[in-house]
Amino acid sequence: MKKNKLETKTFKAGEIIYSHNDPAEFIFLIHSGKVRIESKHGLQLGILETGEIFGEVGHIIETPRTVTAIAITNSLIKVIDEKTVKEKMNNADPVLAAIIRGLSLRIGDANALAEKHWLELSVYKSLGK
Numbered sequence: 001m002k003k004n005k006l007e008t009k010t011f012k013a014g015e016i017i018y019s020h021n022d023p024a025e026f027i028f029l030i031h032s033g034k035v036r037i038e039s040k041h042g043l044q045l046g047i048l049e050t051g052e053i054f055g056e057v058g059h060i061i062e063t064p065r066t067v068t069a070i071a072i073t074n075s076l077i078k079v080i081d082e083k084t085v086k087e088k089m090n091n092a093d094p095v096l097a098a099i100i101r102g103l104s105l106r107i108g109d110a111n112a113l114a115e116k117h118w119l120e121l122s123v124y125k126s127l128g129k
Contacts, residue, residue, distance in 0.1 A: 007079045011071035017055075022065045024058030026079050033075025038068045039115035047072065057111075059085060060104040066111060 008031060011017055017028065020040040028035075030052050037045045037054060045067060048054055058065045059082070071077075089097055 006081075006084070009077050009079050011075045011077060013071055013073050013075075015071045017069040017071060017077065018065050019068045020065055024055065024063065024065055025082050026055060027053060027059055027085055028055045028069070029053050029078040029080065031076040031078050033077070034072040035075060035077075036070045036072050038070065039111060039118070040066075040068070041115055041119060043115050043118045045111050045114065056100075057104045057108050060089075060101055061108060063108075066108050 011033070017035065030048055030050050032050050035048045035052075035054060037048065039045055054069055055065075057067075089100070092100070
């Protein structure tokens with residue numbers, strides 16, 4: 001993908017957009033379609049639709065991807081490159097940049113906690129069989 005240009009990419013239904021632990025180089029904006037967000041063990045964390053952004057958490061907090069994103073339907077997705085995101089964050093009001101970073105950290109923590117509870121529940125259910 002070219003740097004510093006907003007590109008639109010097509011993903012087919014079922015196609016993985018990115019996987020857990022991939023480098024967080026881009027942020028994505030859904031132009032049309034639906035995307036499922038899953039934890040590393042397959043817990044569905046959300047379904048996103050037209051107009052929603054994803055992929056920001058790992059990018060903002062500078063860690064690899066914490067989730068997997070999969071196209072549910074054929075989707076057109078705008079890909080926002082790292083340089084563009086950094087320029088926008090650097091030009092943002094410092095208070096807003098701090099809020100975005102704080103929310104990104106909380107989303108990552110909430111996703112990890114949801115998966116932890118889901119895995120514990122799965123273990124308890126398996127003991128009851």
